Amino acid sequence: MNLISKTPIVILNFKTYLESTGKNALELAKACEKVAKETGVNIAVAPQPMDLYQLSQEVDIPVMAQHIDPVTAGGHTGSILLECAKEAGATGTLINHSEKRMKLADIDEIVKRSAAEKMISVVCTNNIEISAAVASLGPDFVAVEPPELIGSGIPVSQAEPEVVEGTVAAVQKINPSIKVLCGAGISTGDDMKAALELGSEGVLLASGIILAKSPEKALLDLVSKI
Amino acid sequence: MNLISKTPIVILNFKTYLESTGKNALELAKACEKVAKETGVNIAVAPQPMDLYQLSQEVDIPVMAQHIDPVTAGGHTGSILLECAKEAGATGTLINHSEKRMKLADIDEIVKRSAAEKMISVVCTNNIEISAAVASLGPDFVAVEPPELIGSGIPVSQAEPEVVEGTVAAVQKINPSIKVLCGAGISTGDDMKAALELGSEGVLLASGIILAKSPEKALLDLVSKI
Amino acid sequence: MNLISKTPIVILNFKTYLESTGKNALELAKACEKVAKETGVNIAVAPQPMDLYQLSQEVDIPVMAQHIDPVTAGGHTGSILLECAKEAGATGTLINHSEKRMKLADIDEIVKRSAAEKMISVVCTNNIEISAAVASLGPDFVAVEPPELIGSGIPVSQAEPEVVEGTVAAVQKINPSIKVLCGAGISTGDDMKAALELGSEGVLLASGIILAKSPEKALLDLVSKI
């Protein structure tokens, strides 16, 4: 059921908004599940660490970690252990989100350990060169997000289409089995349609849905033109 | 019921051991609950972030966060938000554990925000001077752990009793309402008894219990001489 | 000659402005030296790491490091070693500047090692509680700078005099031998006069002088009402 890699895919990053914390997180995940079932579009949610277990128990769509720390089992108080994320229900993880940039060696480690544990890896990047670099590490997805557009309301698929197209081309050249997502400023059906037409296989988004008056309606609009 | 500040107290830090992850975490927390009820000693557990919600639902002893990130609600993907920890059931938090050292300004921020949210703050320190420094920030507890003894099996209450006594004296001088805990190498009833006789009001411990053949028996021994 | 602890003292933090880099750094240090000699006021400069050696060779006023990394001799490529700073001519160091916040345990380490090497330690803080905390670590100076006023042009000595007075009182209570400096928004003779009247023994400043049309004139004005 949790065919997280089925595309086109929408990944909703809950970030640390109060609107997507605790009970609100559960309600939002339920809305995602409802829209996914009604429309057949694959929608995954990436809640905060302490909300992940509950959501994975309560909804039947893929639940992902927002981040995994580069630590192994043992003495790492306060860190997020990959094995713990998996057992709590994470079917994949964001890696190197622009709000949680990681060291290159640590990205490599988490991509490899995700693969070993059959968890989907989605590495976030900020430009074409970095996307190409990440492709050499072999993740399942590369999600390119020009940092200046994140949370701006200006969709990357319209403001910087060449970044999406260039990323698709660069990643394909290195490793054709890696899928490209795009993010930053995405919120409407037109944004998503444009993103797919540029060669991406889905979107990574947050505030455009989370802070909408009705996240459910916003999601329905988002996937309406696929 | 969750009178987390009742002393003497035992805080069991689950760290990131596989023996205290997921189902193992739940089993361990149940053992802690059983011993707490049988003996009347206050035992709190500090599980990994993604295990916290489940444990707070399943056991009736205080559940604490291992760490809270110095971020406020909004765009902080991958971080542990205080409000999310509270809603997930955390009644307090460790701060500045030796495996997750924090910047001074961030310790101050989390202590203040914990107080505002009525969560208990336990700031870890590594010597007398730092314990005195932390006392000026006004947490509920200071937990002193000489770093060279952590995980060593050599109990601080016997190897460096002067650190515990000196911390109690230094903290009392700055702010008599702050309670002192001690940790590092603690595992037996004699260790705990010695810790209390030195003026501390409890212990913070991990591997001595978590990695024991029977954590329940180890806990019973730990609190047997109080 | 390098009586860095003589007060009142002005510490000019060169930060990483191009106006205080390389040749500009040398010119600025010469202006500080000139004003110090003309007025008798103790003026110390804290240049960027790679400018420190040259300045310590060329001027006869105290030269301080902006930061020392918490590493010991050995394998720490890219770090700033205390012993190297000292041999390069640093007579003291800023610690925990608001632009380079440090972990509590690391502040403690650098304060102690500075004392052992007879280097003056100036620990930056952001409020009264943190200033009191730092006083327990025993540095030579505590420099309080409300972060919201840094680079604002609004002088702390006028906007938040209670922070300066409160810091002086709190630090004195913990350890009367520690001197208090204040910073943030300081640039004129009136600002400095007010700072001293509030009980501080000097100021820590940067942009108000560095970015002035004539840093020399700005410095002369700064010390004109002492």
Add this chain to the structure above:
Amino acid sequence: MNLISKTPIVILNFKTYLESTGKNALELAKACEKVAKETGVNIAVAPQPMDLYQLSQEVDIPVMAQHIDPVTAGGHTGSILLECAKEAGATGTLINHSEKRMKLADIDEIVKRSAAEKMISVVCTNNIEISAAVASLGPDFVAVEPPELIGSGIPVSQAEPEVVEGTVAAVQKINPSIKVLCGAGISTGDDMKAALELGSEGVLLASGIILAKSPEKALLDLVSKI
């Protein structure tokens, strides 16, 4: 004269050894200069930040930074600014050394800014995948160092020749203009010869020379079989 990119090249990383601090750093750099002149082999030195200016004044071989911080001019107290490094005499910089791992986005930034300032960029990596990743960022050199061999005395060119060959192949495939160096455990002429035969164009090394009884003799041996 400072044709830093002439190969074969030896880059001597001074790390933070006391044996390569201050006066010792100068003496060591002089030895490198002497051997470079006698043998015609390109030898570059990477001293600690506070020693860089003096060395660039005193020796006529390339002097490199060990690290540059991802900051721009302005308010970044304690950071190492690229423009300051350049003006102090750095003709290039190590990036992402195993002892100073950087975030992927920051590596990209420093590689691009180094190129803009005509400084040579040497990005350190730890395996073939990461080397390939870095090649997409377009630095001048990739220096591969298996972390388990660093400081071990076991030369990478003999213990893990496949890592060197694999890195050369992977980097060439992405961008043939990028040169590969190797490091970890290198200290003798045989090690260096083997490194070149595997396709690398030089070595990055430290303790094998710095801690030798006579660094000059060790250097002479190192380059004796080229």
